Amino acid sequence: MIEFFSENEFQLVDDAAVIQWLSQLISSEEYTLGDISFVFCNDTFLHGINLEFLNHDTFTDIVSFDYSLGKELHGEIYISTERVAENASELGVSFLDELHRVIVHGVLHLCGYKDKTNEQKKIMREKEDSALELLKDINI
Numbered sequence: 001m002i003e004f005f006s007e008n009e010f011q012l013v014d015d016a017a018v019i020q021w022l023s024q025l026i027s028s029e030e031y032t033l034g035d036i037s038f039v040f041c042n043d044t045f046l047h048g049i050n051l052e053f054l055n056h057d058t059f060t061d062i063v064s065f066d067y068s069l070g071k072e073l074h075g076e077i078y079i080s081t082e083r084v085a086e087n088a089s090e091l092g093v094s095f096l097d098e099l100h101r102v103i104v105h106g107v108l109h110l111c112g113y114k115d116k117t118n119e120q121k122k123i124m125r126e127k128e129d130s131a132l133e134l135l136k137d138i139n140i
Contacts, residue, residue, distance in 0.1 A: 001034075001036075002018075002019045002023070002036045002037075002038070003035075003036070003037050003038070004018075004038045004040070005037060005038065005039045005040070006039070006040045006041070007040065007041035007042070008041055008042045008045070008081060010040040010081045012040075017138050018100075018103065020138055021131075021135050022036075022103070022104070022107055025107060025131045025134060026073060026107065026111070029111045030071065031071050031072070031110075031111055032072045033072075034068065034069065034073050034074035035074050036073060036076075036110065037075075037077070038078075038079065038103065038106070039078045041078060041079070041081070042081070042082050043080050043082045046059070046060060046061075046062075046063060046078050046080040046083070047059055047060075049078055053065070059080070059083060061080055061083040061084050062078065062079050062080070062105060062106050063077075063078045064076070064078070064109045064110065065077075066110050068110055073107070073110045073111065074110075075106075075110045077103075077106035077110075079106070084098050084102055085098075097132075100132060100135055101128055104127075104132065105124065107131075108124060108127050108128065108131070
């Protein structure tokens with residue numbers, strides 16, 4: 001089950017379509033869906049999580065906690081909508097496009113993809129792009 005929560009005023013426009021999209025992605029990666037919670041928040045909230053749990057004193061757009069059991073995905077994904085908006089502006093893309101990229105980035109982390117090295121970042125970006133292509137078929 002995928003659930004969405006908000007620590008700020010942000011709400012997804014079409015939860016069902018995002019769930020359908022992510023479910024297709026998870027299946028295409030040969031995983032099954034367990035319980036994944038997305039929490040939308042502001043920079044301050046996510047910075048606190050980053051400090052408390054990861055000992056990182058930086059702002060970020062996403063923090064994910066992987067509780068997966070084998071090939072069954074479970075996790076918590078925290079997304080700063082403030083950071084997503086700023087990144088979208090800097091990259092010259094829409095907020096929604098950047099939000100979808102960050103959402104799928106979190107799920108890909110749960111699927112085992114990393115992004116520490118240049119090669120890992122390249123693979124992650126390719127996977128994100130491929131997932132975003134799936135999204136076009138759903139018409140969000």
